[in-house]
Every structure is written in C-alpha cells, then in structure tokens.
Amino acid sequence: MISDKMRPLVENNSAIRAMFEEGKKLAALYGRENVYDFSLGNPNVPAPLAVNKAILDILNEEESTLVHGYMSNAGYEDVRDAIAHSLNRRFGTGFRLENILMTVGAASGMNVIFKTILNPGDEVVVFAPYFMEYGSYVRNYDGVLSVVPPDTKTFQPDLKEFELRITNKTKAVIINSPNNPSGVIYSSETLESIARIMKEKEKEYGKSIVLISDEPYRELAYDGAKVPYVTPFYHNTIVCYSYSKSLSLPGERIGYLVIPDEMDDFQELSAAASIANRVLGCVNAPSLMQRVIMRCVDEQVDLESYNRNRELLYGHLTEYGFECIKPEGAFYLFVKTPVDDKEFCQFCKEHRVLMVPGSSFACPSYVRIAYCVSYDQILRSLPVFEKIAVAYGLGGKKEENR
Amino acid sequence: MISDKMRPLVENNSAIRAMFEEGKKLAALYGRENVYDFSLGNPNVPAPLAVNKAILDILNEEESTLVHGYMSNAGYEDVRDAIAHSLNRRFGTGFRLENILMTVGAASGMNVIFKTILNPGDEVVVFAPYFMEYGSYVRNYDGVLSVVPPDTKTFQPDLKEFELRITNKTKAVIINSPNNPSGVIYSSETLESIARIMKEKEKEYGKSIVLISDEPYRELAYDGAKVPYVTPFYHNTIVCYSYSKSLSLPGERIGYLVIPDEMDDFQELSAAASIANRVLGCVNAPSLMQRVIMRCVDEQVDLESYNRNRELLYGHLTEYGFECIKPEGAFYLFVKTPVDDKEFCQFCKEHRVLMVPGSSFACPSYVRIAYCVSYDQILRSLPVFEKIAVAYGLGGKKEENR
CATH class of the missing domain: 3.90.1150.10 (Aspartate Aminotransferase, domain 1)
Structure with missing residues (x-):
C-alpha cells in the first residue's frame, strides 16, 4: 500500500x-x-506568561473571523511587519514585511525552502553532527545530502572538508547554531569563512548557492554568548526560525522564513516560497499563534x-x-x-x-x-x-x- | 533560483x-x-462561542507544557479518542483513536496521504469540477491527475466515464461531497456505485485503490440534506476532514485523517502516514487547537x-x-x-x-x-x-x- x-x-x-x-x-x-x-x-x-495573556487579549479585542480566518499564504502583514522590525532593532538588519514568510514551524519552513529550490539530484551540504530529519526534508524533493564529517575536538565546522564538498550540484548548505546536538555556537569568524568559501564557489560554478540558517535555538545561549545574525555575512542566506524553543511553543507549529531582498531572484523566490507553503498543504501558519507572536515578538x-x-x-x-x-x-x-x-x-x-x-x-x-x-x-x-x-x-x- | x-x-x-x-x-x-x-x-x-470559551478554559485548567508542547506525531491520544467516539455516535462507525491522525487542516491531510501512498506515475482520479489544488498535491509526489469530465446537468459523478478512467496505474480516487464548487451532495446510491466499481477494479488489477473522501463541507448541508458517511461503503477509504468550515477555523489549520482498520496494510499505512506528517514538516497538528477540538467535538x-x-x-x-x-x-x-x-x-x-x-x-x-x-x-x-x-x-x- x-x-x-x-x-x-x-x-x-x-x-x-x-x-x-x-x-x-x-x-x-x-x-x-x-x-x-x-x-x-x-x-x-x-x-512566558505573556503568551497566555496575549491569547486572552486577542480573543477579547480581535474579531473571530480575523483571528481564526484565512489571510495571505505568507501570513498577516502586521505580524510580518512586527517581526521584521524586531529583527531590525536587535540585529541592525533592514528587513521589510515582504522578507518574512510565516511557517508551520522551522521544520515546515525547511520543507518550503527545499520545495522551492531543489531539483532532483541537487546536493545539500550539512555539517555532522546534524539533526537527522534534514535528510528526510531534502529527500522529500529528491535532493541528496552531502555530509561534512564532524570535528569531534571542537564540533565547529570543518572548513577544509566543507570546501571539498561543494560541487557544481550543490544547491544549498545548512548551518544550525546554536547547534543540535552539540550546543556549539558559530562565531563571526566561522560565518565569515563559510561565506567566503560559498562566494568563491558561486563564482567558480556560476550559480546561486543558498545558505540555510536553521535557528530554533537562537535565543538559547548561555553566559552571555553572542549568536551572530547570519544574513549580513552572505547574500543568499535564508533564515529558518521557530518559536518552539524561544517561547516554548513546539506543539503550536509557528515560525518564519527570512528571505532577504539581496537574494538572487528575490521576487520570484519569495513568490514561489509562498506558493510552496500553500501547495504543501500548510496553506498558512496557524492564525491565532501568528497574532500571539505579534504581541510577544520580544518575549523569551x-x-x-x-x-x-x-x-x-x-x-x-x-x-x-x-x-x-x-x-x-x-x-x-x-x-x-x-x-x-x-x-x-x-x-x-x-x-x-x-x-x-x-x-x-x-x-x-x-x-x-x-x-x-x-x-x-x-x-x-x-x-x-x-x-x-x-x-x-x-x-x-x-x-x-x- | x-x-x-x-x-x-x-x-x-x-x-x-x-x-x-x-x-x-x-x-x-x-x-x-x-x-x-x-x-x-x-x-x-x-x-461558535464555545471555541473561545474552550481556549480560556484550557489556559486555566491545563499545563502550558501540555497545551503548547510536543505530543505524538499523530496527535494527543485523548483528542483522537474524542473524535473517534463522536464519529461513532453520529455515524455508527467503530473507530478507535488509532484510526485518527490529527493534521494541519485537510490540505495537509491530503499531502500526508499522497506522500504516504503515491509512487511517481501513479494516477489519481478526480471528478470535475474539482478543487484545483488537488492537482498540486498530487504532482508534489509525481502523481498524475486523471479527470472525469463534468456532468453539467446534475454535477453528480459520471460513473461511466469514471469506470473508463480507472487503469492499472490508478492508486487513488478523490471525492468531495458536499462539493466545492457545485454544492451537490453524493447520495448513498452514488457512493454504492463508486464503491462497486472500485471493488471490481481492485479485483481486476489485483491491487489496492484508495478512495479519499475530502470532507471540509460535511457539516454544511441545508434543508436537512443527509451526507452519508463514506467508510462503510468501501474498505479502502481514507476520510480527510477539516474544522475550517464546520467551526470557522480556516486559519488555524486543524483537521484529521480517518484511516480505518479494514484498510489493506492498515498497520504499515497508519505508521507511514504519521511519519509523513512529521517529515513533511508539520510534525503535528497545532496543539492548542487540538485541545480545543476535544472540547468542541460536537459544536458547529x-x-x-x-x-x-x-x-x-x-x-x-x-x-x-x-x-x-x-x-x-x-x-x-x-x-x-x-x-x-x-x-x-x-x-x-x-x-x-x-x-x-x-x-x-x-x-x-x-x-x-x-x-x-x-x-x-x-x-x-x-x-x-x-x-x-x-x-x-x-x-x-x-x-x-x-
């Protein structure tokens, strides 16, 4: 069967x-x-208590048909705008609502990306140790995972091995910092090196290679450790975010993609991602939780x-x-x-x-x-x-x- | 790109x-x-007012980590049990929680089905007029849509044309009653005929053919019109349900699949569907809305x-x-x-x-x-x-x- x-x-x-x-x-x-x-x-x-308070306030203040209704497949404009502004305040970025696509969590966001960009046989590079579901997401669209072996001394990416694994079939690279399972954070220097290598390879092969930054753990950094924002390092970066951990809402399936203006073919790419979100059956990210995020955008x-x-x-x-x-x-x-x-x-x-x-x-x-x-x-x-x-x-x- | x-x-x-x-x-x-x-x-x-009341009660009565947390990919056991019992009360069926898989709406439910059963080149029969997104869902898994032309006199399925379109490549048939866009309801006689034809074809080709009943409009029937429940007519039926219309929650993305015990390879099929729900990135249906459904299972x-x-x-x-x-x-x-x-x-x-x-x-x-x-x-x-x-x-x- x-x-x-x-x-x-x-x-x-x-x-x-x-x-x-x-x-x-x-x-x-x-x-x-x-x-x-x-x-x-x-x-x-x-x-956070603010989440349940936001739900109560929304039910009191907003129309049922707005709160529980359809909106554009990319999400409510006001929610996307609030997220863009929050990112801009925190990381000095220049995002607009058009750069934000609300998703059914990060896992769905990654499926949206791969549905949008992968042709059969395209390779996606990951660094071991990595969240094994990446393999399923990539294979859903007949892509092929290419694994950079772990550096078990530091659990930082092995950049020499990375360079070897980018071929003319490479369509994307996934990074995940803070990392599941190792807990390491990639420094600015590491991100600079990854970006430099990818830019060189883009030039060498004359094609776009997407850096996917899977960031469900962004807010979970200890002892004041900084988690550098990735988009300023590399033009073809898509950020895949989830509120599962930052707001303890894993069951609610709420997150977003950041697709920056400077990406190659931005207009077509963001239109396609929004359609992918629909045809994969998500249609849109859960509506009430979107509205909660708008009110809790800086909570943690x-x-x-x-x-x-x-x-x-x-x-x-x-x-x-x-x-x-x-x-x-x-x-x-x-x-x-x-x-x-x-x-x-x-x-x-x-x-x-x-x-x-x-x-x-x-x-x-x-x-x-x-x-x-x-x-x-x-x-x-x-x-x-x-x-x-x-x-x-x-x-x-x-x-x-x- | x-x-x-x-x-x-x-x-x-x-x-x-x-x-x-x-x-x-x-x-x-x-x-x-x-x-x-x-x-x-x-x-x-x-x-219905009961929905917002249920949300308030849940936030008062249930733990945050339960309400917003991960559960089994198929959904909370108590929610699935409540749905199974509600169906049994209303339609005389004999479902258990194991027959219910909570999904991110019906659109996602259909993607889960097609991901689970379609091999490239498999054909899926639909009756025109049909919701055009079916085509995208089927093509996501390299299936091929086979369209039964409309009978514009009655907008009931043209059974002669239907019979002609079932081939040895047919893996599934989609019906949608009450119908989007025509508003017609399929009678018991119609369902019996569809079932008879499909059983004959299953025997002829020696293979399982799945009847997918897409039912987001089940509750919306006027003048006391009856919408017969489909699973008793045909053993290989999967019901694809959504609360988008019955509870006016289209943005919340909450629905379920019914996968009955009598389906061929039931154990493997339901395990696979649950995994498909996860690897497509939904992971699980939105948690708070699942818990709302449990309290509103007979609302409308x-x-x-x-x-x-x-x-x-x-x-x-x-x-x-x-x-x-x-x-x-x-x-x-x-x-x-x-x-x-x-x-x-x-x-x-x-x-x-x-x-x-x-x-x-x-x-x-x-x-x-x-x-x-x-x-x-x-x-x-x-x-x-x-x-x-x-x-x-x-x-x-x-x-x-x-």
Missing part, C-alpha cells in the same frame, strides 16, 4: 521519536518519576532554568568521567560513549535512562542528552548516571581526586 | 488566491463596502447564516436569468456564464465583483461564487449582478413575468 519512498522511513523511523514513544510506555509501566527521559527536545519550561522563556540544568548535568557527568564539551547554547549535552553508542543507549534504557544515539546525528560514539527536563529529573538521574559510569569503568575525576 | 517544478506554479498561480489578493487591493482603493468579493471560501460566520457554526445567503443569492441570480443548480451543501453557487468564464470574470471585476472562473475547477463556462460573506454584501451586490445580467441580455424570469 505505501510508496517506495516511505518504505525506508517506516523501517528506520526516527530514533528520537521512537525513544519518545518508548519513554511514554516505560512511564506507564514504572511511573513517570522512575523514568529518566532525555530523548526529546520538548521544552519543560512553560511559555526563562533561560536560567535551562542554564541550571546545564550546569548540574555537565558538572556531574564530567565528574563521573564522561567526556563532553560544555554547550554554549541549545539544551543538549553531546557526550562521548565508552562503547558503541547504540549499545550504550540500550544499556542505559535498561536503567530507564532514555537518550538518542549519536549515530542518529551522523556522529557515532556519542549520545545526545536533552536537558530540557525538570531539575528534579536530573537530580534523581544522577545516581543512575554514576552507576552507568562505574559499570563502564569510567572512574573519571572522582578517581583522580582520591 | 527556483526549481523546475515550482516554475509553472509561479507562472500560473492559484486563480482563487490571485482574486483574494486582488480583492484586498480593490478594497484599499475603493473601500471595502464597494467591493463585492465572492472569491475565497473564507467563512464570514464567526467560530450557525448554518442558518449561510442558508439565508444561499436563498437570497440563488433566488435573485436565477431571477436575473443566470442558470445554476441549487446547492444542497457547502457555500458556493456554481453559475453558468453567458460568455467565456474568464472573460465574464474580467467583466465582473470591472464592476468590482470578484469570483473564480470555472476553468480553475476544470469546468469552463461556469463561475464559482462563494457566498460565505455578509448578507449585507450580497444585498448590496444584487443591483450589480442585475446590471451584469442585463449587459449580457440574460433577461431571465423577470422578462417572462412581464
């Missing part, structure tokens, strides 16, 4: 989602408090909750002997595994600790631990992590300190 | 959406009250408003001499044009009356008039329609009565 393209997807379903479903089963079996589910990037921090979740989790988990795991770079952003630890990552995940699952193997991010021998969970869950999980460390003979700093 | 597949879509953008944008321009130019926009199926009847908009519009417009247009079958459901009149339909639409636009040519529904020489507008707009438009009738020498009943 199902299509040939769906077959491998069904056979090899998302490890993240499989873990999520597994977590629900285990919680039903052993009680939620006895399962340490670090599998899914599902924020535990509630949406309580970052300190995530930061406390980060410090607690990073501090203890490294103390137990696990190896891990300290994440500057997002809400994941990407930890080296003492054995094969799938075997390690299986062992941890037997201790009711759920996380996602690095293989799922094209970076085996690591494991992703999502710390967007309650502080209490982390506290309760620590003895289990210590037991796991001991079982693998990690010993770590504790040993050294003796 | 844009892909080869997007090029024709940009060059030949939706006539409906083009009219919608045109209407906004004309309204800005001449004032909203001087533009008679009948182009878009955007409900003018507000959502004020149908009498549409019925008054229907009677007023149908009565006067036929009086002016326009030919049109009386719609039993939905909120469109499908009117015969005295000249070429595009020429007619252009002429009407000069009188600031906006509607969509029948060519856009593979049924030229007709025009679709969406009467989901204020009663007042219809009242004000009547003299203009009369003027148009006179200009084309229609005369009609008025003449006869003299």
Whole structure:
C-alpha cells in the first residue's frame, strides 16, 4: 500500500521519536518519576506568561473571523511587519514585511525552502553532527545530502572538508547554531569563512548557492554568548526560525522564513516560497499563534532554568568521567560513549535512562542528552548516571581526586 | 533560483488566491463596502462561542507544557479518542483513536496521504469540477491527475466515464461531497456505485485503490440534506476532514485523517502516514487547537447564516436569468456564464465583483461564487449582478413575468 519512498522511513523511523514513544510506555509501566527521559527536545519550561495573556487579549479585542480566518499564504502583514522590525532593532538588519514568510514551524519552513529550490539530484551540504530529519526534508524533493564529517575536538565546522564538498550540484548548505546536538555556537569568524568559501564557489560554478540558517535555538545561549545574525555575512542566506524553543511553543507549529531582498531572484523566490507553503498543504501558519507572536515578538522563556540544568548535568557527568564539551547554547549535552553508542543507549534504557544515539546525528560514539527536563529529573538521574559510569569503568575525576 | 517544478506554479498561480489578493487591493482603493468579493471560501460566520470559551478554559485548567508542547506525531491520544467516539455516535462507525491522525487542516491531510501512498506515475482520479489544488498535491509526489469530465446537468459523478478512467496505474480516487464548487451532495446510491466499481477494479488489477473522501463541507448541508458517511461503503477509504468550515477555523489549520482498520496494510499505512506528517514538516497538528477540538467535538457554526445567503443569492441570480443548480451543501453557487468564464470574470471585476472562473475547477463556462460573506454584501451586490445580467441580455424570469 505505501510508496517506495516511505518504505525506508517506516523501517528506520526516527530514533528520537521512537525513544519518545518508548519513554511514554516505560512511564506507564514504572511511573513517570522512575523514568529518566532525555530523548526529546520538548521544552519543560512553560511559555512566558505573556503568551497566555496575549491569547486572552486577542480573543477579547480581535474579531473571530480575523483571528481564526484565512489571510495571505505568507501570513498577516502586521505580524510580518512586527517581526521584521524586531529583527531590525536587535540585529541592525533592514528587513521589510515582504522578507518574512510565516511557517508551520522551522521544520515546515525547511520543507518550503527545499520545495522551492531543489531539483532532483541537487546536493545539500550539512555539517555532522546534524539533526537527522534534514535528510528526510531534502529527500522529500529528491535532493541528496552531502555530509561534512564532524570535528569531534571542537564540533565547529570543518572548513577544509566543507570546501571539498561543494560541487557544481550543490544547491544549498545548512548551518544550525546554536547547534543540535552539540550546543556549539558559530562565531563571526566561522560565518565569515563559510561565506567566503560559498562566494568563491558561486563564482567558480556560476550559480546561486543558498545558505540555510536553521535557528530554533537562537535565543538559547548561555553566559552571555553572542549568536551572530547570519544574513549580513552572505547574500543568499535564508533564515529558518521557530518559536518552539524561544517561547516554548513546539506543539503550536509557528515560525518564519527570512528571505532577504539581496537574494538572487528575490521576487520570484519569495513568490514561489509562498506558493510552496500553500501547495504543501500548510496553506498558512496557524492564525491565532501568528497574532500571539505579534504581541510577544520580544518575549523569551526563562533561560536560567535551562542554564541550571546545564550546569548540574555537565558538572556531574564530567565528574563521573564522561567526556563532553560544555554547550554554549541549545539544551543538549553531546557526550562521548565508552562503547558503541547504540549499545550504550540500550544499556542505559535498561536503567530507564532514555537518550538518542549519536549515530542518529551522523556522529557515532556519542549520545545526545536533552536537558530540557525538570531539575528534579536530573537530580534523581544522577545516581543512575554514576552507576552507568562505574559499570563502564569510567572512574573519571572522582578517581583522580582520591 | 527556483526549481523546475515550482516554475509553472509561479507562472500560473492559484486563480482563487490571485482574486483574494486582488480583492484586498480593490478594497484599499475603493473601500471595502464597494467591493463585492465572492472569491475565497473564507467563512464570514464567526467560530461558535464555545471555541473561545474552550481556549480560556484550557489556559486555566491545563499545563502550558501540555497545551503548547510536543505530543505524538499523530496527535494527543485523548483528542483522537474524542473524535473517534463522536464519529461513532453520529455515524455508527467503530473507530478507535488509532484510526485518527490529527493534521494541519485537510490540505495537509491530503499531502500526508499522497506522500504516504503515491509512487511517481501513479494516477489519481478526480471528478470535475474539482478543487484545483488537488492537482498540486498530487504532482508534489509525481502523481498524475486523471479527470472525469463534468456532468453539467446534475454535477453528480459520471460513473461511466469514471469506470473508463480507472487503469492499472490508478492508486487513488478523490471525492468531495458536499462539493466545492457545485454544492451537490453524493447520495448513498452514488457512493454504492463508486464503491462497486472500485471493488471490481481492485479485483481486476489485483491491487489496492484508495478512495479519499475530502470532507471540509460535511457539516454544511441545508434543508436537512443527509451526507452519508463514506467508510462503510468501501474498505479502502481514507476520510480527510477539516474544522475550517464546520467551526470557522480556516486559519488555524486543524483537521484529521480517518484511516480505518479494514484498510489493506492498515498497520504499515497508519505508521507511514504519521511519519509523513512529521517529515513533511508539520510534525503535528497545532496543539492548542487540538485541545480545543476535544472540547468542541460536537459544536458547529450557525448554518442558518449561510442558508439565508444561499436563498437570497440563488433566488435573485436565477431571477436575473443566470442558470445554476441549487446547492444542497457547502457555500458556493456554481453559475453558468453567458460568455467565456474568464472573460465574464474580467467583466465582473470591472464592476468590482470578484469570483473564480470555472476553468480553475476544470469546468469552463461556469463561475464559482462563494457566498460565505455578509448578507449585507450580497444585498448590496444584487443591483450589480442585475446590471451584469442585463449587459449580457440574460433577461431571465423577470422578462417572462412581464
């Protein structure tokens, strides 16, 4: 019954989602408090109070047929205008509402981009470790993923390998900073280098190459770390944004694309993206949530909750002997595994600790631990992590300190 | 910059959406009250009061991280369960939550179906007149639309022509009752005939053929007309539902698929559909609206408003001499044009009356008039329609009565 393209997807379903479903089963079996589910990037921090207040105000102040009705496929003009102005205030950009296309979250935004620009066989370059769904999004339009191997020392992009992977078939490059799963942030210097390489390759091959900046974690940066805005570095940049994490609204499916004026064929490209949003069946981003964004455009979740989790988990795991770079952003630890990552995940699952193997991010021998969970869950999980460390003979700093 | 597949879509953008944008321009130019926009199926009847009440109650009673958070890609279990039970109560079906997949509206639901089942070259049969976006949805997955010509006497499906169009490449058939644009409803006898033909063809070709029942207008039936539920007629039926019209929530993008147990390869099919929902970028249907549906599962908009519009417009247009079958459901009149339909639409636009040519529904020489507008707009438009009738020498009943 199902299509040939769906077959491998069904056979090899998302490890993240499989873990999520597994977590629900285990919680039903052993009680939620006895399962340490670090599998899914599902924020535990509630949406800012301003979100629910905005909803109430909108229902009081705006017409039902406006709030719940159709609008242009690209979204409400006033919402897009508010977002453009907010970006301009924060990053010194010069966007107009015409540069903003409201989308059903970032995942849908990426599908809109790929539907808009990919011909079959076109290559899209990604840097490992990367969010594995990128592969599905690209293959939806018969594109081919080209993976730059990870630099597991720094988890920064390996620019030499990157340069080698841009061919005359390359249509786009995806970057994701702050990064899922490593938590690293790309510096201005890194972005400059990426832009320089891409400009040279555009000239060499005489074609446009799009830089897609997937930014659901933009607002989640710790210790005052700066996340440079990408569009000033490179003319053919599309920003793919989501409020899933910045406002803790992952289920609401609300985000946007920024398609700047300076992109090649801007008019045609933005018209096409708006049509792609419609024909892929989204039609438009959810209307009430668009109107909420207009009123909450500069709001943000309580970052300190995530930061406390980060410090607690990073501090203890490294103390137990696990190896891990300290994440500057997002809400994941990407930890080296003492054995094969799938075997390690299986062992941890037997201790009711759920996380996602690095293989799922094209970076085996690591494991992703999502710390967007309650502080209490982390506290309760620590003895289990210590037991796991001991079982693998990690010993770590504790040993050294003796 | 844009892909080869997007090029024709940009060059030949939706006539409906083009009219919608045109209407906004004309309204800005001449004032909203001087533009008679009948182009878009955007409900003018507000959502039932229960919807906004449900939103307030949910925000008061349920956790932010539940209301706005991720859930299984198929949707919240309790919401799906409530929908299954509501259908069972109303139609005597035997659905479980596992048969319901929450989607980003019906348009996205159809994309999920086609992503799940279509291989390149597979044919999908539709009955003209049909909602032209079906073509885009099918082509997204390299399927081919096969169109059964319209029977303009009754606008019921031409079953002889239908039978001829099912080949060994046919993977699916779309029906849409109450119909956009004609407003006709398919009777039980019609559904029985369609089912009989499809069962025979399944046997003849030794393959599964899916009947897709696109039902955004199910609740909009007048004069007590019954809209038979489709799944009991044919084992391989998928229902594609939307709350856009039944609850006046078109901008919210909320609907569902029904995938019954008796479908061939049910387990694999429903797993694949859930994955398609995710990898197409929707991930899940908007969360707050899912929870609203649970509390409003048996609510419905004020149908009498549409019925008054229907009677007023149908009565006067036929009086002016326009030919049109009386719609039993939905909120469109499908009117015969005295000249070429595009020429007619252009002429009407000069009188600031906006509607969509029948060519856009593979049924030229007709025009679709969406009467989901204020009663007042219809009242004000009547003299203009009369003027148009006179200009084309229609005369009609008025003449006869003299």
